[in-house]
Amino acid sequence: MEQATQTTAPAPTAQEPQPPTFEDAHAVIPLVVLPLEQKPFAVETGEDWPSGWRVHLKFRETRGAGLLEFAALVDVPVTRADTAFGTHLDAITRIRGIEVRASALVSPWEADRLLGTRTPEPTPTVQAEDQAAAHPVPLSTSTLAELPAIMSVLTPNTTPGAEDEGRCVRCGCTDNAACEGGCYWVSNLQLVDLCSACATAEELATMSIIPAEVPDGEQLPAAADTPEPAPIPRLASPLMHRIAVTPALPAEDGQA
Template identity: 55%
Template sequence: MDKATATTTTAPPRTDTFAHAHAVAGVVVAELGETQMPFALELEEDFPSGWRIHLKFRQSRAEGLFAFAALVDVPVTRAVLEYGIHLEALVRIEDVEVRGSALVSPDVAAQLEGEPTPVDPMPMPEPEAAPPVPLGASVLAAVPAITHVEVADGGE
């Protein structure tokens, strides 16, 4: 009998598994170290792009975001929102999307980006308080404090 002469090749290991994404997250966090560690890490599957890791940094440790961006050699982008500055770095590591983000104040963003602290162009003046009105001259002086209410008898 003839044997099959075709060679068999093994498929490369799948990298779109939770275990793989978890391992990538572990390596990234270990590289950042204790002082640059994010306060939260989300690991989720997104069809069709695969697994995603989201490293969340607090304002007090936002320098960890910049350490992450330097580690993977990507820029930190910014978006000005009404409640602060959203900073983000995004990269793909071994088929896993890894994103780091932080929401910081404009002062902290300027400090992290090496810019001078922003100054308000024109401070708002304090509103002038209205002079007090004596209670006898007030509209409330003409309104009785207690109003008599009559309750109708239910016919009982």
């Protein structure tokens, strides 16, 4: 006689816990914010994979007492970190699988007031460096005292032609040695030194130096044939190196 077999159902397996969701993180916020007298100015909710969702409460410096209320509510210590930008106060806990953090950036003296502590004193090494910088080293004990003194003596330059002085390109007159009867500098497009005694009427009219080279068989007009304006005495003031003056040409016959 055959014996009937009975199949047994598999035992139910425990379901794996589901990670917290955004709704879970959002539900934690009223639990830690509503009981506080000093509320945070911002509450941020974000997911930090793979750690999960987290809630960040940010307190202003004037409401740093709210961070102490949060730390007392969840029974966690307040950590302090002094930086160049201020003092960071933090308190971190985990509620229903959600990391909840409260932070505030305050001044060192405000942190002392909130925590009832004093600002950490600088290390002796830093103090020694500050004192060394505040008290200068006497010159007699400095290595600079062993260096020989260097004296700079300026001697006048007596080399002929080395001085930077304007000189006419034709007659060689200068500011201190003008032509006989007086002359003045004539402005020109070539920006060369030319005095009024050497400039021709055409050069005065065109404000341009005409080269002295001419074709063979031709001669330059005599200086006496070229009408020249009355010479103007050259100024010898040391404050005025040179004044370029372009005199007006005499009117031709029949013209006003």
